[in-house]
Amino acid sequence: MLLAGDVGGTKTILAQYEKTTDGLERVRERLFPSADYASLDEVVAEFLSDQSVPLEAACFGVAGPVFDGASRITNLPWLIEERSLTVTTGVQRVKLLNDLQAMSLGLLRLGPEEWLELNPNAEPATGNRAVLAAGTGLGEAILYWDGMNYHPIATEGGHSDFAPNDELEDGLLAYLRRQFGGHVSCERILSGAGIAQVYAYLREIGHEPESPALARALATSDDPAREISQHAQACQDPLARAALHRFARIYGAEAGNLALKSLARGGVLIGGGIAPKILNALVENHAFMEGFCAKGRFADFLRHIPVRVALNPNTALLGAADYAARCLL
Structure with missing residues (x-):
C-alpha cells in the first residue's frame, strides 16, 4: 500500500494506491483545504486515522523547492520534512518532490485520450520536454531525456x-x-x-x-x-x-x-x-x-x-x- 500526496497552497489531496501486477490502483482519496491545517503532518494523521493496512512507502509533491528532504511551501506557512513524516506515516521510505517533478512523472502515464494538442503544426520528436502548470502559482519543470528514460528536473x-x-x-x-x-x-x-x-x-x-x-x-x-x-x-x-x-x-x-x-x-x-x-x-x-x-x-x-x-x-x-x-x- 502506497501513500501519495499533492500538496498546494489552496488544497492538499492525499490518496492511497495499491501496487498490483497491472499497475497502480487507487484505493481512496480525500481533499483537504490546506489553510485549515497547521502542517502536512496534521493532514496526514487525520487521513490515516482509520487506516488498518500498513503502508510501505509514501511520496508527496509539494508546491515549493525541496532541499535536503525539507520544503517550505511557497504560498503556505508550512515546513514539511521527510524525517517528521516518517514518524507520522510509520514508514521509513518517505520522499518529498517538488510538485512539478511529481506532475511530470504523472504526465508521462497519461493516455492519448487525456491530451489536447494546441499546435496544429506539431511534429512528434524524441527529446527533452518542458512542463508548465498555472494554478495557485506557476510551476515549471524539465523532463530530461537521457536516450532511454525521462528524468524530472525541478525548477523555480x-x-x-x-x-x-x-x-x-x-x-x-x-x-x-x-x-x-x-x-x-x-x-x-x-x-x-x-x-x-x-x-x-x-x-x-x-x-x-x-x-x-x-x-x-x-x-x-x-x-x-x-x-x-x-x-x-x-x-x-x-x-x-x-x-x-x-x-x-x-x-x-x-x-x-x-x-x-x-x-x-x-x-x-x-x-x-x-x-x-x-x-x-x-x-x-x-x-x-x-x-x-x-x-x-x-x-x-x-x-x-x-x-x-x-x-x-x-x-x-x-x-x-x-x-x-x-x-x-
Missing part, C-alpha cells in the same frame, strides 16, 4: 522575471510594479490571482467597458478568476475575453521561453488547474501559440514542437504514487 522558473512583448504588456508590467514593488515574476500573471490582475489592468486603461453583471459578481466573489473565466466563455463578456486572451498569450510566451531553455524537441506539456478550464481561450485566435512562437530567429523551431494540455487534473498525485512505487524497487 515561475518566479523568474516577466518580460513584456508589446506596449500593452509594457503597461501591464508597470501596473504590477505598483502592486508588488520592483520585481514582477511570471507567476504574478500566470496564476489564478494573475487572471484577476490582468483583468483589473485592462479595466483601468479602459480597454473595454466593464459589464455591470461581472462587476457585481466580482464584488461578492471569493474567486475572481473563476468569475472572469466564466463570463468570458459563457457570457462572451468583452473585457473578460480580452483578459483571458492576454493571459493565454503570455502563458504561451513563457512556455516558449522554457522550451528554448530546455531545448524541448520532445514537446511542451501543460498541466495545472487553469488550462483545462480555459481551453477555448487557449485555442481561440491561436493566442497561446502566437505567444509561444514569437521568438524571432527561433520561431520556426518552436512552430513544430508539440504543445499539449493535460485533461487529467490528478497528474501530480499520480506522479507521487509512481515515485512511491519506485521506492519499493
Whole structure:
C-alpha cells in the first residue's frame, strides 16, 4: 500500500494506491483545504486515522523547492520534512518532490485520450520536454531525456522575471510594479490571482467597458478568476475575453521561453488547474501559440514542437504514487 500526496497552497489531496501486477490502483482519496491545517503532518494523521493496512512507502509533491528532504511551501506557512513524516506515516521510505517533478512523472502515464494538442503544426520528436502548470502559482519543470528514460528536473522558473512583448504588456508590467514593488515574476500573471490582475489592468486603461453583471459578481466573489473565466466563455463578456486572451498569450510566451531553455524537441506539456478550464481561450485566435512562437530567429523551431494540455487534473498525485512505487524497487 502506497501513500501519495499533492500538496498546494489552496488544497492538499492525499490518496492511497495499491501496487498490483497491472499497475497502480487507487484505493481512496480525500481533499483537504490546506489553510485549515497547521502542517502536512496534521493532514496526514487525520487521513490515516482509520487506516488498518500498513503502508510501505509514501511520496508527496509539494508546491515549493525541496532541499535536503525539507520544503517550505511557497504560498503556505508550512515546513514539511521527510524525517517528521516518517514518524507520522510509520514508514521509513518517505520522499518529498517538488510538485512539478511529481506532475511530470504523472504526465508521462497519461493516455492519448487525456491530451489536447494546441499546435496544429506539431511534429512528434524524441527529446527533452518542458512542463508548465498555472494554478495557485506557476510551476515549471524539465523532463530530461537521457536516450532511454525521462528524468524530472525541478525548477523555480515561475518566479523568474516577466518580460513584456508589446506596449500593452509594457503597461501591464508597470501596473504590477505598483502592486508588488520592483520585481514582477511570471507567476504574478500566470496564476489564478494573475487572471484577476490582468483583468483589473485592462479595466483601468479602459480597454473595454466593464459589464455591470461581472462587476457585481466580482464584488461578492471569493474567486475572481473563476468569475472572469466564466463570463468570458459563457457570457462572451468583452473585457473578460480580452483578459483571458492576454493571459493565454503570455502563458504561451513563457512556455516558449522554457522550451528554448530546455531545448524541448520532445514537446511542451501543460498541466495545472487553469488550462483545462480555459481551453477555448487557449485555442481561440491561436493566442497561446502566437505567444509561444514569437521568438524571432527561433520561431520556426518552436512552430513544430508539440504543445499539449493535460485533461487529467490528478497528474501530480499520480506522479507521487509512481515515485512511491519506485521506492519499493
